[in-house]
Amino acid sequence: MAPRSCSIANALGVVGERWSLLALREVFLGVTRFDQIAANTGASRDVLTVRLKKLVAAGVLEKHQYSEHPPRHEYVLTDSGRALHNVMLMLKEWGDAYVTEGPLPLVWEHSCGAVLEPRVVCAECGEEATSESLTRAAEPTH
Amino acid sequence: MAPRSCSIANALGVVGERWSLLALREVFLGVTRFDQIAANTGASRDVLTVRLKKLVAAGVLEKHQYSEHPPRHEYVLTDSGRALHNVMLMLKEWGDAYVTEGPLPLVWEHSCGAVLEPRVVCAECGEEATSESLTRAAEPTH
DNA sequence: GGCGTAAGTTGGATTTTCCAACCCACTGAT
DNA sequence: ATCAGTGGGTTGGAAAATCCAACTTACGCC
Numbered sequence: 639m640a641p642r643s644c645s646i647a648n649a650l651g652v653v654g655e656r657w658s659l660l661a662l663r664e665v666f667l668g669v670t671r672f673d674q675i676a677a678n679t680g681a682s683r684d685v686l687t688v689r690l691k692k693l694v695a696a697g698v699l700e701k702h703q704y705s706e707h708p709p710r711h712e713y714v715l716t717d718s719g720r721a722l723h724n725v726m727l728m729l730k731e732w733g734d735a736y737v738t739e740g741p742l743p744l745v746w747e748h749s750c751g752a753v754l755e756p757r758v759v760c761a762e763c764g765e766e767a768t769s770e771s772l773t774r775a776a777e778p779t780h
Numbered sequence: 781m782a783p784r785s786c787s788i789a790n791a792l793g794v795v796g797e798r799w800s801l802l803a804l805r806e807v808f809l810g811v812t813r814f815d816q817i818a819a820n821t822g823a824s825r826d827v828l829t830v831r832l833k834k835l836v837a838a839g840v841l842e843k844h845q846y847s848e849h850p851p852r853h854e855y856v857l858t859d860s861g862r863a864l865h866n867v868m869l870m871l872k873e874w875g876d877a878y879v880t881e882g883p884l885p886l887v888w889e890h891s892c893g894a895v896l897e898p899r900v901v902c903a904e905c906g907e908e909a910t911s912e913s914l915t916r917a918a919e920p921t922h
Numbered sequence: 923g924g925c926g927t928a929a930g931t932t933g934g935a936t937t938t939t940c941c942a943a944c945c946c947a948c949t950g951a952t
Numbered sequence: 953a954t955c956a957g958t959g960g961g962t963t964g965g966a967a968a969a970t971c972c973a974a975c976t977t978a979c980g981c982c
Contacts, residue, residue, distance in 0.1 A: 641822030645875030680783030733787030
C-alpha cells in the first residue's frame, strides 16, 4: 500500500522540516539576514543553510543580494512564501490557545482596530468552515 | 541571545515533528487505528508509536479502548486536536496551490454546496486578514 | 594592523529515523 | 487442535539528520 497522496503531505515535504517554518516566521517579521534568523530561531547555522537553500529551491524564498562588496544577501518571500501567512496564523492561533502558557508573546491587531481573532470561512458563502460542515467532494479515480 | 518566544514555535514543539500532522490527518479522515495510520502515512511503526504517545501526552489525541479481549484501541481527537483542523486546512490549501502538481488528490465541499475555498478573516469585522492588514499589538515587556 | 560583522563551511559526536523482523494475544476457518 | 491472519506494538542495527564549536573569506572602520 502506497501512502495516501495528499497536499498536506506535499506541503510538509517543503516546509515540514524542523526550522523551516521558524525561519519563515522571521522573514515575515522582517528579519531577513542569516545571522539574525539563526539567532532568533535557535537553529544551528549549518542546518539553517540547508533549510534556506531548500526553501529557495522550492520557490518559497528568494535570495537577494543587497551589497556586492562585500557580498551580502537577504531573504525575501515569493508569492508562494507570502501565501504561507495563513498557515502561520493558524499555527500561532492554535499554539496560543492550546500550548503557550502565561501571557501571549505576540498579539496581532487587525486594520479594523480589533485584536485579531482569525476565522476560517468559505469564500463562497462566508460561513465558517468547520470539520462538520465539510464533505469530501472527490476521491482519486486512479 | 535566546530564541524568540513564540506560539508558532510552541505549536511546532507539539505537532512539528515528521509524521505527527499526517497521523492527525488520518484521524480527521476517520482512520483511527494504528495499522491503518501507519499504512496511510508511510510512517514506520516505531516512530508512529512514539508520535502517537506524544500527541496523547500533549492532549491532542485520546486513546480509547473499544475492545477488551483482545485489547484494541482507537485514537480520537480532543478539543485541542479538533482545533488543529484549521491548520490542516490552510496547509492543504497552500499545498494545493503551490506544491501539488496535476489534479488535486482531495477536494472538500462546504455545506453551502460550493467547493471549499478557505479564507482567513478577522472575527470582529469579517474582512480578510492579510499580512498587510496586521500590525503588532504587543511585544513582550520582559 | 587589529577588531567586528556577514554568511557561510567543516569535522566529529550525538540523536533520530528507518526498516525488517520479531512478539503476544486473540479470532475465525479447517 | 492447528494454522493463518490481524492489531498493536517492541527490538536491533544501519543510515541519515542534527548539534555545536571552530574555522574561513571578504570586507568596512578606526
